[in-house]
Amino acid sequence: MAEAAESPGDPGTASPRPLFAGLSDISISQDIPVEGEITIPMRSRIREFDSSTLNESVQNTIMRDLKAVGKKFMHVLYPRKSNTLLRDWDLWGPLILCVTLALMLQRGSVDSEKDGGPQFAEVFVIVWFGAVTITLNSKLLGGNISFFQSLCVLGYCILPLTVAMLVCRLVLLAEPGPINFMVRLFVVIVMFAWSIIASTAFLADSQPPNRKALAVYPVFLFYFVISWMILTFTP
Amino acid sequence: MAAADELAFHEFEEATNLLAETPEAATTSRSEQLTPQGHVAVAVGSGDSYGAEDEVEESDKTALLQEEKQQPGFWTFGYYQSFFDVDTWQVLDRIRGSLLPRPGHNFVRHRLRNRPDLYGPFWICATLAFVLAITGNLTLLLAQRRDPSIHYSPQFHKVTVAGVTIYCYAWLVPLALWGFLRWRQGVRERLGPYTFLETVCVYGYSLFVFIPTVVLWLIPVPWLQWLFGVLALALSAAGLVFTLWPVVREDTRLAAAVLLSVVVLLHALLALGCKFYFFQPLPPAHVAPPPRATALPPSILLPPTSPWSVATPDGQSLQAQHERTLLPALPTLRP
Numbered sequence: 001m002a003e004a005a006e007s008p009g010d011p012g013t014a015s016p017r018p019l020f021a022g023l024s025d026i027s028i029s030q031d032i033p034v035e036g037e038i039t040i041p042m043r044s045r046i047r048e049f050d051s052s053t054l055n056e057s058v059q060n061t062i063m064r065d066l067k068a069v070g071k072k073f074m075h076v077l078y079p080r081k082s083n084t085l086l087r088d089w090d091l092w093g094p095l096i097l098c099v100t101l102a103l104m105l106q107r108g109s110v111d112s113e114k115d116g117g118p119q120f121a122e123v124f125v126i127v128w129f130g131a132v133t134i135t136l137n138s139k140l141l142g143g144n145i146s147f148f149q150s151l152c153v154l155g156y157c158i159l160p161l162t163v164a165m166l167v168c169r170l171v172l173l174a175e176p177g178p179i180n181f182m183v184r185l186f187v188v189i190v191m192f193a194w195s196i197i198a199s200t201a202f203l204a205d206s207q208p209p210n211r212k213a214l215a216v217y218p219v220f221l222f223y224f225v226i227s228w229m230i231l232t233f234t235p
Numbered sequence: 236m237a238a239a240d241e242l243a244f245h246e247f248e249e250a251t252n253l254l255a256e257t258p259e260a261a262t263t264s265r266s267e268q269l270t271p272q273g274h275v276a277v278a279v280g281s282g283d284s285y286g287a288e289d290e291v292e293e294s295d296k297t298a299l300l301q302e303e304k305q306q307p308g309f310w311t312f313g314y315y316q317s318f319f320d321v322d323t324w325q326v327l328d329r330i331r332g333s334l335l336p337r338p339g340h341n342f343v344r345h346r347l348r349n350r351p352d353l354y355g356p357f358w359i360c361a362t363l364a365f366v367l368a369i370t371g372n373l374t375l376l377l378a379q380r381r382d383p384s385i386h387y388s389p390q391f392h393k394v395t396v397a398g399v400t401i402y403c404y405a406w407l408v409p410l411a412l413w414g415f416l417r418w419r420q421g422v423r424e425r426l427g428p429y430t431f432l433e434t435v436c437v438y439g440y441s442l443f444v445f446i447p448t449v450v451l452w453l454i455p456v457p458w459l460q461w462l463f464g465v466l467a468l469a470l471s472a473a474g475l476v477f478t479l480w481p482v483v484r485e486d487t488r489l490a491a492a493v494l495l496s497v498v499v500l501l502h503a504l505l506a507l508g509c510k511f512y513f514f515q516p517l518p519p520a521h522v523a524p525p526p527r528a529t530a531l532p533p534s535i536l537l538p539p540t541s542p543w544s545v546a547t548p549d550g551q552s553l554q555a556q557h558e559r560t561l562l563p564a565l566p567t568l569r570p
Contacts, residue, residue, distance in 0.1 A: 117389040139312075140319040141354070210322040218358060225365055232372065232389040 069093045076156045079198040086149045086202065094155020097162050098127045101226075104165050105233055118229055126229075130222045131155060138207060138215045145206035154219070157199040161223065164191035165230050172235055184231060192227040196220060318353040318432065326355055333440035336474035341481055342440070343433045351432040356439020360405045363442055364398040366449050371397075371513030373453055378515060393513060404505055405442060409434035415494070419486055429482065437478050441471045445506070452514055460510070468506050472499045 053061065069092050075084055102123035107116055118126070135150040143150075168184045199219050207215045307313040332346035343349065372390055379387040413434045429437070448467035452460050475498055483491040 116391065118391040122391060122395075137319075137354070137358075140316050142316070142319075210324070213323045214321070214326060214354060218361075221358075221362060221365065228369055229389070229391070234387070234389070 065090075065092060069096070072152075072156050073159055076159045076198050079201040086145070086153065089149045089152035091148070091152060091155065094127075094131075094152065094158070097155060097158045098124060101127070101158065101162050101165055104162075104169060105229060107233070107235060117233055123229065126225065127155075127158065130225070134218045134222055137218055138203070141207065141211050141215055143203075143207045143215060145203065150203065153199055153202045154222070157195045157202075157223075158226065160191040160194040160198070161188075161226050161230060164188050164227075165233070168230060168233060169235075172233075188227050188231045192223055195223045199223075315353075318351070320350075321352040321354055326352070329355055329436075329440055330443050333443055333474050334470065336470065336477050338477055340477065342437055342474060342478040343429055347433060347436055349433070351430070351436040353432070353435070355443075356405060356435050359439050359443050359446070360401045361398075363446055363449070364401045365394065366446055367397045367401070367509055367513050368394040370449050370453055371515075374455075374514050377453070377455065397509075397513065400505075400508070401442070404501075405438050406435060408501055409438045412494075412498070416482060419483075419490065437475065441474045441502075444470050445509075449509070452510070457516065460514075464506055464510060468503055472502050475499070475502065 068088065068090060072084065072090075072093055075082060102118075102120045105118055105123050106120055131151050131154040134154060135145075135147055138145065138150060139147065164187050167187050171180060171183050171187075174180060196219065200216055203219065204212055204216065307317075329346050329352075332340075332342060336342070340346075343351075368390075371393060375385070375390065376387055379385045410431065413429065413431045416429070416434075444467045448463050451463050454460070476495055479495060479498065483494055486494075
């Protein structure tokens with residue numbers, strides 16, 4: 001952009017016409033402040049540098065995040081090989097799912113506290129520390145996935161099991177019996193398989209090929225424990 | 236290189252045994268015949284094994300580890316990554332080795348090849364803890380099917396207890412053992428004792444046999460449960476003893492005997508403790524052979540609020556003992 005600052009009336013003696021020849025006619029002196037807005041045709045993804053989101057309504061902000069979370073839910077429910085979950089990771093979805101699951105797994109503390117199902121804190125700890133442990137395990141085995149991407153995937157893939165929990169709670173409103181148990185067992189098994197398939201679809205590619213089973217087995221154990229908690233829930 | 240000629244055409248196991256006794260010997264032995272583990276060879280100690288590396292899968296890493304030993308500092312991620320440097324088939328191979336201990340085969344030398352990993356111990360302990368809690372809960376469910384007055388509850392606190400117990404056992408006992416062996420070895424470094432990680436590895440993999448045993452303990456036949464328990468304990472303890480034997484046999488007779496018996500005893504205590512705490516015998520609603528009370532050691536239905544209860548004294552009938560222990564937990568009596 002040096003051509004713009006040339007002194008006027010001197011288009012150059014023997015050199016060919018420069019690229020921005022017309023600009024040399026403009027004189028920019030020191031005491032005229034240059035100000036204005038530079039608008040980029042494609043809006044950048046880094047939202048925090050873009051000051052216009054400060055002025056938008058709260059509804060816009062919330063809806064944008066909710067839409068991102070919802071899009072990822074769809075990716076989990078119909079697992080395809082896509083990079084959306086990995087590229088734009090966020091931890092809102094896992095938090096919402098974990099809190100929902102932990103709240104639904106609570107029972108009224110009628111019996112002795114020690115003997116009941118998992119408390120809220122226990123579910124929370126199992127989900128988050130389980131996810132952290134699996135992520136560390138896959139990184140130590142040599143996988144090339146980042147820490148938060150892996151947490152994001154594992155958290156989002158709890159969605160089928162949360163749906164199973166909802167269904168189980170509804171089924172438990174009916175009368176108890178072996179059919180009740182069979183229905184719940186079937187639903188939990190199907191959702192457990194769905195979770196495993198969804199998470200391995202996203203995670204398996206990032207592992208070295210001769211260690212895939214080593215990285216997938218802890219995921220299996222993690223979802224198995226969560227399924228067990230869901231299945232043994234008694235109101 | 237003096238020993239290279241003698242070792243060049245020996246069998247695989249003998250080569251490894253000889254190597255184990257003289258670790259400074261530099262050998263390159265590639266066995267042409269198929270060993271049970273496939274086409275692996277032992278190339279330990281010297282740099283001239285590099286030429287043969289590209290044909291053999293494991294020898295390069297073993298040579299590197301043995302001679303360079305420049306591990307990154309413990310504050311780097313790479314340090315811990317070196318403990319997870321195992322492939323799927325290696326982990327399966329080590330598990331198979333722990334399931335079938337053989338008297339001459341030292342787990343550390345033959346299976347680990349002095350390359351311990353942390354993946355096996357960690358995840359085997361995690362699996363065992365969860366399987367214990369889950370199958371223990373399942374026996375309660377089965378008991379409720381048989382006797383509807385027993386109250387079923389998920390008993391989630393048992394997961395915590397199981398986890399803490401298994402992890403403490405699998406990490407603190409090897410620490411104590413390692414410390415003791417180090418103390419006994421003193422300055423005799425000829426056949427060095429195992430490193431801490433190798434000890435943890437041995438213990439971790441030896442716990443694997445309890446996983447199918449615990450699942451089989453669901454079968455509600457008492458003598459079968461005891462049979463499985465004794466079998467699992469025998470396999471597991473045998474693996475430990477065969478691994479520790481080469482290290483302690485140079486010590487005094489008394490010390491060796493005491494050490495080995497303490498190891499086996501701790502293992503037995505773990506197995507028994509798990510059986511009594513997590514598993515409850517089925518109520519004798521349909522199956523009540525009277526000799527049961529005297530044939531077995533007293534095993535009672537534990538009330539949920541006292542985790543470590545003591546066995547009731549002998550001489551009392553099983554039925555009375557059953558009713559007494561159910562009373563605090565239930566408002567209704569068994570008819």
